[in-house]
Amino acid sequence: MEKKRVYTFGNGSAEGKADMRNLLGGKGANLAEMNLIGVPVPPGFTITTDTCTEYNTLGKDKIIELLKEDVEAAVAHVENLMGTKFGSSENPCLLSVRSGARVSMPGMMDTVLNLGMNDDAVEGLVAKTGNPRFAWDSYRRFVQMFGGVVLGVEAKSKEDHDPFEDIITQAKAKKGVKLDTELDVEDLKQMVADFKAVCKEHTGKEFPNDPWEQLWESISAVFDSWMNPRAIYYRGMHKIPEEWGTAVNVQAMVFGNMGNNSGTGVAFTRNAATGENIFNGEYLLNAQGEDVVAGVRTPQQITLVGSRRWADLQGVSEEERKSKYPSLQEIMPDVYEELNKTQENLENHYRDMQDLEFTIQDGKLWMLQTRNGKRTAAAMVKIAMDLLREGMIDEKQAVLMQEPVKLDELLHPVFDAEALAEAETLAKGLPASPGASTGQVVFFADEAGKYKDSILVRTETSPEDLEGMNVAKGILTTRGGMTSHAAVVARGMGKCCVSGAGAVMIDYKARTMTIKDKEFKEGDWISLNGSTGKVYEGKIATQDPELGGDFAEIMKLADKYRTLLVRTNAETERDAKQAVEFGAEGIGLCRTEHMFFEGERIVRMREMILAEDEAGRRDALRKLLPIQREDFKAVFKAMAGKPVTIRLLDPPLHEFVPHEKENQEAMAEEMGISIEAIQAKVLELHEFNPMLGHRGCRLGNSYPEITEMQSRAIIEAALDLKNEGIEAIPEIMIPLISSKKEFKLQMDIVRSTVEKVFEERGDKIDYLVGTMMEIPRATLIADRIAEFAEFFSFGTNDLTQMGFGYSRDDVGKFLPVYIKKGILKADPFQVLDQDGIGQLVEIGTKRGRATNPKLKVGICGEHGGEPSSVEFCHRLGMDYVSCSPFRVPIARLAAAQAALR
Numbered sequence: 001m002e003k004k005r006v007y008t009f010g011n012g013s014a015e016g017k018a019d020m021r022n023l024l025g026g027k028g029a030n031l032a033e034m035n036l037i038g039v040p041v042p043p044g045f046t047i048t049t050d051t052c053t054e055y056n057t058l059g060k061d062k063i064i065e066l067l068k069e070d071v072e073a074a075v076a077h078v079e080n081l082m083g084t085k086f087g088s089s090e091n092p093c094l095l096s097v098r099s100g101a102r103v104s105m106p107g108m109m110d111t112v113l114n115l116g117m118n119d120d121a122v123e124g125l126v127a128k129t130g131n132p133r134f135a136w137d138s139y140r141r142f143v144q145m146f147g148g149v150v151l152g153v154e155a156k157s158k159e160d161h162d163p164f165e166d167i168i169t170q171a172k173a174k175k176g177v178k179l180d181t182e183l184d185v186e187d188l189k190q191m192v193a194d195f196k197a198v199c200k201e202h203t204g205k206e207f208p209n210d211p212w213e214q215l216w217e218s219i220s221a222v223f224d225s226w227m228n229p230r231a232i233y234y235r236g237m238h239k240i241p242e243e244w245g246t247a248v249n250v251q252a253m254v255f256g257n258m259g260n261n262s263g264t265g266v267a268f269t270r271n272a273a274t275g276e277n278i279f280n281g282e283y284l285l286n287a288q289g290e291d292v293v294a295g296v297r298t299p300q301q302i303t304l305v306g307s308r309r310w311a312d313l314q315g316v317s318e319e320e321r322k323s324k325y326p327s328l329q330e331i332m333p334d335v336y337e338e339l340n341k342t343q344e345n346l347e348n349h350y351r352d353m354q355d356l357e358f359t360i361q362d363g364k365l366w367m368l369q370t371r372n373g374k375r376t377a378a379a380m381v382k383i384a385m386d387l388l389r390e391g392m393i394d395e396k397q398a399v400l401m402q403e404p405v406k407l408d409e410l411l412h413p414v415f416d417a418e419a420l421a422e423a424e425t426l427a428k429g430l431p432a433s434p435g436a437s438t439g440q441v442v443f444f445a446d447e448a449g450k451y452k453d454s455i456l457v458r459t460e461t462s463p464e465d466l467e468g469m470n471v472a473k474g475i476l477t478t479r480g481g482m483t484s485h486a487a488v489v490a491r492g493m494g495k496c497c498v499s500g501a502g503a504v505m506i507d508y509k510a511r512t513m514t515i516k517d518k519e520f521k522e523g524d525w526i527s528l529n530g531s532t533g534k535v536y537e538g539k540i541a542t543q544d545p546e547l548g549g550d551f552a553e554i555m556k557l558a559d560k561y562r563t564l565l566v567r568t569n570a571e572t573e574r575d576a577k578q579a580v581e582f583g584a585e586g587i588g589l590c591r592t593e594h595m596f597f598e599g600e601r602i603v604r605m606r607e608m609i610l611a612e613d614e615a616g617r618r619d620a621l622r623k624l625l626p627i628q629r630e631d632f633k634a635v636f637k638a639m640a641g642k643p644v645t646i647r648l649l650d651p652p653l654h655e656f657v658p659h660e661k662e663n664q665e666a667m668a669e670e671m672g673i674s675i676e677a678i679q680a681k682v683l684e685l686h687e688f689n690p691m692l693g694h695r696g697c698r699l700g701n702s703y704p705e706i707t708e709m710q711s712r713a714i715i716e717a718a719l720d721l722k723n724e725g726i727e728a729i730p731e732i733m734i735p736l737i738s739s740k741k742e743f744k745l746q747m748d749i750v751r752s753t754v755e756k757v758f759e760e761r762g763d764k765i766d767y768l769v770g771t772m773m774e775i776p777r778a779t780l781i782a783d784r785i786a787e788f789a790e791f792f793s794f795g796t797n798d799l800t801q802m803g804f805g806y807s808r809d810d811v812g813k814f815l816p817v818y819i820k821k822g823i824l825k826a827d828p829f830q831v832l833d834q835d836g837i838g839q840l841v842e843i844g845t846k847r848g849r850a851t852n853p854k855l856k857v858g859i860c861g862e863h864g865g866e867p868s869s870v871e872f873c874h875r876l877g878m879d880y881v882s883c884s885p886f887r888v889p890i891a892r893l894a895a896a897q898a899a900l901r
């Protein structure tokens with residue numbers, strides 16, 4: 001059979017359904033599903049995502065040839081259901097062409113509405129509806145969208161306006177009106193002509209009048225948009241594979257711009273910012289499509305409750321609200337009732353918070369989209385727990401609904417309450433995306449990187465701003481509501497955002513903003529509270545977040561279902577305590593070298609390095625011993641009763657000696673030797689390739705006294721604590737092993753030192769000796785190393801470095817190119833390369849356990865907190881992952897999800 005590329009839907013039936021989102025895209029699959037469950041949806045059809053992939057290899061002409069018959073049949077299907085005719089001048093069928101990938105990519109792909117419009121169709125529509133204003137408004141919208149999306153008309157530079165918007169602004173100014181709804185038929189006719197002229201100037205060709213040409217060009221443009229830079233950037237950010245492709249949805253138009261008995265809106269079945277279980281959303285009367293999100297007019301609230309809350313926030317009186325900004329519930333109670341029922345229906349059906357689009361045409365409600373709504377981390381946690389309590393989902397689903405990396409938002413600081421009380425409120429906008437941010441003002445997205453902490457201030461953001469929004473610490477817009485581009489995107493990113501702060505006046509050319517006569521320049525500090533919508537002057541201190549409530553509940557569930565243990569990488573008491581608060585079950589990596597830098601430590605360390613002979617080194621080490629012991633005690637104490645893996649000295653010694661003359665002089669003075677002696681030593685320690693040089697256990701094998709001192713400090717610390725009634729569980733880890741003998745020699749030193757301490761103290765504790773697996777060779781001879789080693793901890797940072805042969809410190813030079821060219825899918829230092837490096841991990845684990853079935857296995861690289869890598873570790877049957885403290889909750893959730901999948 002010929003491959004099926006087109007799936008129709010309409011009038012309560014559909015060829016697709018919700019679980020076909022891979023093939024039909026999210027939008028297409030849900031349009032089909034809504035038909036199947038009796039929700040009113042305009043008829044249409046979906047061209048599959050596979051066709052997009054074919055398009056990218058076969059090209060436009062070939063694809064049109066392949067699609068022609070099916071698309072013509074599908075258009076006929078729409079015509080039959082609507083009783084209209086595509087291309088007819090008496091009774092025209094108008095269409096929308098919409099993109100829709102597997103996962104929603106807000107604003108990434110553009111939509112063309114009112115397709116099929118031309119000079120004949122518009123007259124037909126005038127005659128049919130008796131509403132010339134509506135017909136011409138639809139026409140001018142079509143030319144504008146087709147011009148922008150398909151023909152590529154855009155602003156000449158970032159300081160310029162969109163040429164179509166310029167024409168609208170001029171038309172309104174000329175007439176002395178504020179709103180586009182105040183323009184009349186003649187104005188709109190002129191606008192269509194002007195818009196077409198802009199298009200002709202841009203392309204050098206007449207604007208296409210033939211509906212079929214319009215349709216094919218639009219379908220191709222949607223496919224093309226999959227490869228536009230914005231889409232590519234978004235995919236990179238969210239790790240969406242290029243192969244997925246986008247579907248194209250073609251659908252009969254329903255019109256929200258037919259007058260004041262029509263309108264359009266977006267709604268959420270629950271609050272996407274806080275998770276509160278309350279239906280909410282925004283609408284505009286006599287408007288079409290993107291008017292609500294584009295901030296063309298101030299949108300109104302759908303529910304009465306929402307409307308009152310909005311008025312409260314905006315300082316609008318009840319009287320003014322009622323007359324100027326009434327809720328849909330008040331002005332169209334019947335339509336509201338139906339919408340409310342539909343939203344309940346959809347949420348019950350999908351068992352998750354839905355983000356809806358609807359249009360009201362002459363008093364009749366049509367649904368145009370439903371999807372699981374994007375939400376903040378706080379909402380993600382609350383909604384899952386609420387749905388669980390409501391019996392809509394079970395515990396496992398609640399865990400699986402979480403996006404682990406998003407939890408990060410909940411773990412970071414909020415404004416310090418006292419500092420906040422003193423701060424001056426400059427303006428108030430809408431609480432579009434919660435959180436606290438402080439930074440320096442920038443006015444252009446591509447300049448967000450200008451300061452370390454920047455706040456992007458715009459009238460409204462657009463998809464081009466995505467990259468800058470990601471870089472900025474917070475986003476402030478002067479127009480647009482809770483569903484504006486800025487708000488939706490910021491929530492998706494977990495970025496603090498205040499939208500629609502109307503009191504802020506921006507002058508892009510002068511690079512200033514004015515708030516109540518006060519002028520702010522680029523670079524000035526402001527602060528935003530995305531949970532209240534307040535904008536403050538200056539910097540405001542922040543404080544740690546609250547980790548109880550639903551967050552604690554969801555973590556409890558994660559712990560219930562995961563089998564993998566989660567440890568942390570920490571060497572200070574502070575980090576260790578923080579990690580325990582986040583649920584760490586031990587330390588997987590305590591790097592001892594970090595303990596050698598501060599205060600007296602570095603002096604003793606240098607003394608040891610500079611010593612002429614073993615006796616001199618031992619002398620210096622004796623002074624380091626008590627310092628190390630105290631450090632270990634502090635860490636053991638913070639981890640009382642939990643295992644602590646301590647890695648013996650790892651970095652090359654040259655990292656500890658001074659390289660600038662000034663510091664060398666200071667050191668010479670401190671040590672009482674000549675600067676020349678210091679310089680000679682520095683030179684001697686110089687290596688061409690220090691990362692592959694004299695480091696790790698190679699140090700311990702050259703200077704066994706270092707291993708001795710460290711082992712002694714560890715065991716003495718543990719025994720001291722035992723006396724205080726605190727249990728310490730040390731696991732001594734020998735770094736950078738590549739041969740069995742290398743490990744054996746170090747282990748022998750550790751064990752004999754420990755025995756000596758036990759004897760001296762007349763007491764004992766349990767401890768382990770193991771190794772870090774970070775050299776590819778070690779993973780291959782893991783069976784032999786495991787004859788002695790009691791645990792393996794995969795150091796996947798070095799393993800990746802040595803396995804790929806990419807210097808970790810230089811990879812930045814070519815990584816972006818490699819990602820762009822598709823040589824690498826992701827940064828292998830962040831996401832474990834399961835195909836290659838993963839094999840080394842697997843081989844090491846299997847071979848190690850073959851000789852030592854009791855071998856404890858964990859991972860302590862950056863990957864230990866990255867969800868896909870955690871899942872990999874779970875599948876390999878590791879005992880634990882270890883990651884930085886702030887990633888511990890993420891790893892706990894990822895481990896639970898891995899266990900449930």
Ligand code: ADP
Pocket residue numbers: 042095096097098099106107108109110111113251252253254255256288289290357358359368369
């Ligand atoms: P996005 O993915 O950017 O939300 P959509 O394809 O959903 O793009 O469409 C953009 C806007 O156009 C939405 O407000 C949507 O409701 C509206 N729209 C799309 N198709 C139709 C249609 N057939 N009739 C009326 N409005 C439509």
Ligand code: MG
Pocket residue numbers: 107108109110111
């Ligand atoms: Mg869009």
Ligand code: MG
Pocket residue numbers: 357369
């Ligand atoms: Mg949409």
